[in-house]
Amino acid sequence: MxxxxxxxxxxxxxxxxxxxxxxxxxxxxxxxxxxxxxxxxxEKLYDIDEHGAVVPQLAAALPKTSKDGLTVTVQLRDGLKFSDGTSLDARSVVTSLLRHRDLPGSARATELAPLKSVAATGPYTVELKLRQPYTPLIGVLADRSGMVMSPTALKKYGKNFTNHPSCVxxxxxxxxxxxxxxxxxxxxxxxxxxxxxxxxxxxxxxxxxxxxxxxxxxxxxxxxxxxxxxxxxxxxxxxxxxxxxxxxLGYQGIGLNVGNVKGTGEKPGKIDSPLARDVRVREAFELSIDRDVLNKVVFQGMYEPACGPVSPESAIAPGVPAAQCPKRDVAKARRLLKEAGVKTPVRIEFKVSTTPESSRVGQVVQAMAKEAGFDIELRPMEYATLLDETDAGHYDAFTSGWSGRLDPDGNIASFLKTQGAMNAYGLSDPKIDQLIAQGRAEADPVQRTKIYGELSQSVRDAHTLIYLYRQxxxxxxxxxxxxxxxxxxxxxxxxxxxxxx
The missing domain is CATH 3.40.190.10 (Periplasmic binding protein-like II)
Known part of the structure; x- marks a missing residue:
């Protein structure tokens, strides 16, 4: 609007x-x-317009991709200046892209992992070499991975750039x-x-x-x-x-810790908790929740119940079969807990942000889950602290959300790929990893919709990120x-x- x-x-x-x-x-x-x-x-190399189409921003035109999909050329506007007076040129773009990819702790690392090399081939021409064809790239460059930072400020402030940000x-x-x-x-x-x-x-x-x-x-x-x-x-x-x-374009839900023992992006380990040990316990937890009731009680029915990573507004959504969200089934949840052989009630610490809405979500989930055999302790905390705690793996469950991207890869890979840059859950699933790789490399829209349909189902079957609603x-x-x-x-x-x- x-x-x-x-x-x-x-x-x-x-x-x-x-x-x-x-x-x-x-x-x-x-x-x-x-x-x-x-x-x-x-600003970014590219942006999206009111119709959801990608348009040039710092770039002078949409990128050109070679026939084999391995070389992408970006032409920049000339005459642009960063806020500290430094001129923007191809070398400054190279500096930012490599920093996004390689900086320890970078949340952009998974997005730019397919980037093999990047070089300035002219004063305002940047050439990206890819390890394999990467269909989501233009969408990635239309977000934070496409933001270009002043190389002067980066050199002067390093990791303290956060307190002295300088861009265009x-x-x-x-x-x-x-x-x-x-x-x-x-x-x-x-x-x-x-x-x-x-x-x-x-x-x-x-x-x-x-x-x-x-x-x-x-x-x-x-x-x-x-x-x-x-x-x-x-x-x-x-x-x-x-x-x-x-x-x-995004989602809101509950993230469960199944293997984050060393921090986000690190190699997953084993966690000795019922949720982490047995997928049946996680499925039982999900079955205890009524998405429709949650939406009505907390949000007056003004949001949309959801159970998958691909928004109806996504670029490929029309081809992906709409997921049928599981209905609340307390009897089945109790049966799954019994089959898993866990002692009930299963105790879970649920970290939520301090906003009134998150608190109400926590209270509704707490009441519903109790009937299925879960004892949930709510731990409200300020949002930035919540991120720090969950990134470090110090949690059982937390309110997990994402504002969303047009390409479905932007809603999935960084979070659910093994050692993804924002995989705070410690999930490692070879099938999910394989489908993510296939979706990234596939250019044909029909094949991509099939891949993301299968990937969405595999993600739901893992019951690690429980999607609840779309704002x-x-x-x-x-x-x-x-x-x-x-x-x-x-x-x-x-x-x-x-x-x-």
């Missing part, structure tokens, strides 16, 4: 986020709220006060500066949706991101507020603001935003 009313130049826009972003480093970051901040200061974007970083605000200002050297109207941009983490709504009503903030269904219904009655929404992207803004853009990736784009004339 796009608001196209004319706007005036100047002013400060305050955007409330549902949580505090993690690292402001495109190589290391994992959160949707962080991607929203990046959208204002770190409409706004440039000013300061961050942890838990309170991230401040950006208009970059006068930005190539499209004449389309940027605001002087400053402030992102404020406000986890409670009702507090975000109250701040919208008072005028303390002008945009509320990831608004909950309860607050959306309330906002619809406000004459001074406007609603933006779009379907989601809709709800953003509420005051009517005094125009020029906001909200697409299927869930990002709040404010490059052209400003106050109405």
């Amino acid at each position: 796009t608001d196209t009313r004319p706007v005036r130049d100047g002013g400060t826009l305050t955007v409330a986020l549902a949580s505090d972003p993690d690292k402001l480093d495109p190589s290391l970051a994992q959160t949707l709220v962080g991607r929203t901040v990046f959208s204002s200061m770190c 974007g409409p706004f440039t970083f000013v300061e961050r006060v942890g838990g309170d605000r991230i401040v950006l200002k208009k970059d006068p050297d930005y190539y499209d500066a004449d389309k940027v109207h605001l002087d400053r941009l402030i992102y404020k983490p406000i986890p409670d949706g009702s507090v975000r709504l109250a701040n919208l009503r008072s005028g303390d903030i002008q945009v509320g991101d990831q608004m909950t269904p309860v607050d959306v219904r309330s906002a619809l009655t406000e004459s001074k507020l406007q609603l933006f929404n779009s379907p989601s 809709k992207n709800y953003i509420v803004a005051t009517k005094s603001v125009s020029g906001i853009r909200v697409y299927g990736d869930g990002l709040v784009r404010v490059k052209t935003a400003g106050y109405t004339r």
Whole structure:
């Protein structure tokens, strides 16, 4: 959705986020709220438009791929500058791509694993050599793996780049006060500066949706991101507020630890817990949950129950058979626990974020699972801490979600491939690995849909990432603001935003 009313130049826009972003480093970051901040200061080689199509951003045109699929050539715009004044050229792109691929702890490593080498073959020409054909590549370069960082800042700050981020974007970083605000200002050297109207941009983490709504009503903030269904219904009655929404490419669910003993991306090990030892226990846990009831009780029926990684909005979704989510079956769940020979109730520590919505999800799951023979202890914690804990493998179960990508590989490989960069579950399944490799290398859309249909089923059979629902992207803004853009990736784009004339 796009608001196209004319706007005036100047002013400060305050955007409330549902949580505090993690690292402001495109190589290391994992959160949707962080991607929203990046959208204002770190552009990518490619982007997606309102129709979900990939379009050039820092690149001058869509990439050219050789007949064998092993060489991809990217032509860059010339005359672009990073926020620190460094010029963007092919060598700076090479530096960023290799950092995304090779930096220890990089969340982009799995996405760029097929990248064999990258070289500057001209001042503004980059040539990527692949280990095998890699169909998802353009989608990968339309997200954080395609963000290009100033080589000057990278050399000066290293891993501390997160506190001094410098990219090409409409706004440039000013300061961050942890838990309170991230401040950006208009970059006068930005190539499209004449389309940027605001002087400053402030992102404020406000986890409670009702507090975000109250701040919208008072005028303390002008945009509320990831608004909950309860607050959306309330906002619809406000004459001074406007609603933006779009379907989601992602999912929300529950992640179970089946082998994360050394940390995300490390070699899986053995965990001595009923959930990790026996898939029947995990299936029983899933069967204890009623997705429809969860959606109605927690989200007033405004989200969509889900049980797989491929969103209906995905680029190949029309060809993938719709999954039939398993219905709640307490009797079968109890039978599976008995067959597994585990002592009941099975105790599970369930880590959830401190937002009211996550707390309600935890409480509903806790009550449902109790009837099937599970004793769930809820452990609420701040979202960034939750990520740290689960990445390290310090958990039994946690609320696991992803904002989603157009290509289904972006919803699967990094999370479920053995030693994937964001595989916090410690899952290692040879069949899943094989299907991921096949899906990445296959260019024929018909064959890809078959592969991802089979892959989705294999993922469901593992019962390690239990998909529960798909959010809709709800953003509420005051009517005094125009020029906001909200697409299927869930990002709040404010490059052209400003106050109405």
